[in-house]
Amino acid sequence: MEAPPLSSSGVASHLRSPLLPRLSNTGGTWNPRKPCSKSKKHLSIRASSQDSTVTLLDYGAGNVRSVRNAIRYLGFDIKDVQKPEDILSANRLVFPGVGAFAAAMEVLNQNGMADALCMYIEKDRPFLGICLGLQLLFESSEENGPVKGLGLIPGVVGRFDSSSGLRVPHIGWNTVQITKDSGILDDIEGQHVYFVHSYRVLPSDANKDWISSTCNYGESFISSITRGNIHAVQFHPEKSGDVGLSILRKFLNTSSSKTKKLACGKASKLAKRVISCLDVRTNDKGDLVVTKGDQYDVREHRDGDEVRNLGKPVELAGQYYKDGADEVSFLNITGFRDFPLGDLPMLQVLRCTSENVFVPLTVGGGIRDFTDGSGRHYSSLEVASEYFRSGADKISIGSDAVLTAEEYLRTGVKTGKSSLEQISRVYGNQAVVVSIDPRRMYVRSPDDVEFKTVKVTTPGPFGEEYAWYQCTVSGGREGRPIGAYELAKAVEELGAGEILLNCIDCDGQGQGFDIDLIKLISEAVTIPVIASSGAGAVEHFSEVFKKTSASAALAAGIFHRKEKPWWNWLADGQVCWKIFVLLHAL
Ligand code: 1PR
Numbered sequence: 001m002e003a004p005p006l007s008s009s010g011v012a013s014h015l016r017s018p019l020l021p022r023l024s025n026t027g028g029t030w031n032p033r034k035p036c037s038k039s040k041k042h043l044s045i046r047a048s049s050q051d052s053t054v055t056l057l058d059y060g061a062g063n064v065r066s067v068r069n070a071i072r073y074l075g076f077d078i079k080d081v082q083k084p085e086d087i088l089s090a091n092r093l094v095f096p097g098v099g100a101f102a103a104a105m106e107v108l109n110q111n112g113m114a115d116a117l118c119m120y121i122e123k124d125r126p127f128l129g130i131c132l133g134l135q136l137l138f139e140s141s142e143e144n145g146p147v148k149g150l151g152l153i154p155g156v157v158g159r160f161d162s163s164s165g166l167r168v169p170h171i172g173w174n175t176v177q178i179t180k181d182s183g184i185l186d187d188i189e190g191q192h193v194y195f196v197h198s199y200r201v202l203p204s205d206a207n208k209d210w211i212s213s214t215c216n217y218g219e220s221f222i223s224s225i226t227r228g229n230i231h232a233v234q235f236h237p238e239k240s241g242d243v244g245l246s247i248l249r250k251f252l253n254t255s256s257s258k259t260k261k262l263a264c265g266k267a268s269k270l271a272k273r274v275i276s277c278l279d280v281r282t283n284d285k286g287d288l289v290v291t292k293g294d295q296y297d298v299r300e301h302r303d304g305d306e307v308r309n310l311g312k313p314v315e316l317a318g319q320y321y322k323d324g325a326d327e328v329s330f331l332n333i334t335g336f337r338d339f340p341l342g343d344l345p346m347l348q349v350l351r352c353t354s355e356n357v358f359v360p361l362t363v364g365g366g367i368r369d370f371t372d373g374s375g376r377h378y379s380s381l382e383v384a385s386e387y388f389r390s391g392a393d394k395i396s397i398g399s400d401a402v403l404t405a406e407e408y409l410r411t412g413v414k415t416g417k418s419s420l421e422q423i424s425r426v427y428g429n430q431a432v433v434v435s436i437d438p439r440r441m442y443v444r445s446p447d448d449v450e451f452k453t454v455k456v457t458t459p460g461p462f463g464e465e466y467a468w469y470q471c472t473v474s475g476g477r478e479g480r481p482i483g484a485y486e487l488a489k490a491v492e493e494l495g496a497g498e499i500l501l502n503c504i505d506c507d508g509q510g511q512g513f514d515i516d517l518i519k520l521i522s523e524a525v526t527i528p529v530i531a532s533s534g535a536g537a538v539e540h541f542s543e544v545f546k547k548t549s550a551s552a553a554l555a556a557g558i559f560h561r562k563e564k565p566w567w568n569w570l571a572d573g574q575v576c577w578k579i580f581v582l583l584h585a586l
Contacts (some may be wrong), residue, residue, distance in 0.1 A: 052076050506534075
């Protein structure tokens with residue numbers, strides 16, 4: 001995952017890895033490294049004999065917990081790289097690059113890791129780079145650059161071109177076209193793997209010998225490279241469910257990688273995602289439960305007004321992963337009043353879930369600056385960092401993003417200090433979702449309000465033909481003077497990578513998504529929009545994907561209430577969402 005540059009030391013202080021205390025601070029200026037082949041004479045390769053150990057190069061600029069969890073899940077132990085010699089003595093090295101290209105290169109250069117890495121790779125020792133771990137192998141990157149890379153493969157890392165309406169980041173499940181035998185990618189032709197990135201490398205005559213697969217997203221880009229024992233993938237195997245785990249397994253069991261015949265290539269297409277959402281809160285007995293509201297009201301209104309309890313968060317998330325969910329989202333729905341770092345069970349939920357769930361995990365609720373009773377100040381970046389460290393791939397900001405957007409629209413100034421801006425600057429915009437909780441407000445004419453309206457498909461109670469969508473904060477409790485359209489455009493400019501578009505009117509009703517709203521927002525922005533609220537039948541997913549350009553659909557109640565006919569209709573109660581959406585929607 002790429003992100004804009006980090007703080008002047010290259011790596012934010014809250015992103016410490018075992019490597020970081022060893023680093024010296026160069027004052028923050030980018031200092032291109034010398035070609036690695038000239039400065040590594042003192043290093044020598046010495047493979048260790050521990051076969052079940054995987055060496056992990058974590059330079060501390062983001063969450064590699066999922067990679068760790070996946071490696072452990074497959075039965076391997078992890079040894080962290082502490083010094084360049086650890087790279088040289090590795091039996092197999094996994095390099096899950098995260099963060100910004102320049103910051104990663106700065107860390108690698110400062111402590112001699114870059115030279116060791118080049119030497120290890122040039123000696124054809126087993127290597128797997130992931131995402132930025134692929135991009136760093138190339139000559140340079142345009143990400144806040146140009147910035148020099150390791151220079152092992154010809155090519156420049158550039159940004160996807162969004163000028164013709166392509167949604168950037170490229171987030172989601174896409175297929176790859178295998179172009180060359182690659183032990184680790186056998187059998188994945190036509191299968192979906194999970195991508196999340198804004199930068200990519202294009203195939204060229206100079207790098208064609210390295211390419212083992214390409215992917216189409218607006219253009220054909222390199223999705224993996226292979227040469228001998230050197231592999232790198234642009235997608236995230238640790239987030240690609242069973243397919244991804246099988247890729248990792250093949251790499252880790254290097255002896256099992258055999259040359260296979262090539263499958264014939266098919267054009268790929270980014271799949272529409274289906275996301276399972278778990279609204280989580282503490283009930284009146286103090287237990288953390290999954291709940292679900294009707295238009296955001298989560299109390300039963302019988303049996304003593306109890307908070308609806310639909311099960312335990314970790315168990316339900318694990319079940320939805322097994323059933324085939326493309327992503328899982330946790331929304332801590334009382335986070336606006338309960339400070340999440342005081343809410344340690346939520347962090348524990350993430351830690352436990354990420355041990356067994358290998359698709360992207362998003363967490364939201366309460367991401368804002370906070371001062372506790374003793375006067376200790378926590379920045380929203382600290383809150384987000386704790387979520388990332390605990391296993392989240394993305395965080396979702398609700399109320400705080402509304403207040404930030406209002407201020408931005410009022411002043412026209414990007415302060416760089418809001419939660420949204422800070423978190424997306426450090427972790428990349430692909431890691432920041434803005435969750436919008438709008439309420440439909442009917443009007444007779446677009447001139448009646450200063451906000452963008454739509455002509456509604458179904459007129460309002462008094463025959464009104466138009467509506468605007470008022471943003472709310474604090475779980476729908478407070479309406480704000482800003483429309484969903486204005487908010488969406490503002491947060492895109494401020495660094496949001498995705499929009500989770502709820503609708504209070506439709507939430508929990510099972511009557512279908514608000515197509516008018518989703519069309520309005522998905523056409524207003526170039527970042528992916530997740531349609532949410534109202535799914536009650538398979539047809540509702542088909543409808544939202546056919547009628548709008550939403551990139552994903554999120555639902556809760558339909559998955560929690562297993563009585564829906566389609567649940568039984570699928571073999572063994574297994575909901576292979578990717579397949580049913582492809583069959584029914586596209
Ligand atoms: O404001 O940054 O603390 O974030 C709070 C987060 O919690 C926001 O993302 C907000 O949407 C969410 N939230 C707050 N209160 C509630 C509530 O229900 N009382 N849940 C709430 C919102 C909406 C969806 C829901 C879909 C699909 N839940 O995420 O899961 O509407 O439901 P359906 O398929 O059953 O119709 P902050």
